[in-house]
Ligand SMILES: [Zn+2]
């Protein structure tokens with residue numbers, strides 16, 4: 001069984017991390033992947049009008065609409081944004097494409113700091129899957 005071993009021979013081989021980021025989507029300014037992702041970062045799992053935010057996973061340095069997307073398109077366990085990185089860009093608004101920090105996201109109470117669009121407040125229940133926040 002050779003599994004998924006593919007030798008490409010292409011010239012697009014950049015290795016930045018030991019865990020390679022998944023194939024990305026050129027609709028977005030950042031590496032962003034998921035399942036059934038639309039132009040505003042909704043996905044197959046969360047597709048209400050306000051599911052328009054994606055989060056960066058430090059394990060593979062790419063953005064995903066949700067942790068289920070991460071698990072579907074990668075082959076490793078997701079890691080949460082560590083507390084020490086809360087001031088680094090790790091959230092993208094699917095409405096305007098602005099990236100901002102976890103701290104800004106948590107402070108804003110489910111709105112975009114740039115376009116003031118609304119995010120799904122239900123995501124708050126899952127924050128511990130994305131951010132190493134409350135002890
Ligand atoms: Zn990952």
Ligand SMILES: [Zn+2]
Nearest residue numbers: 043045066069
């Ligand atoms: Zn998803």
Ligand SMILES: [Zn+2]
Nearest residue numbers: 093096112115
């Ligand atoms: Zn926005």
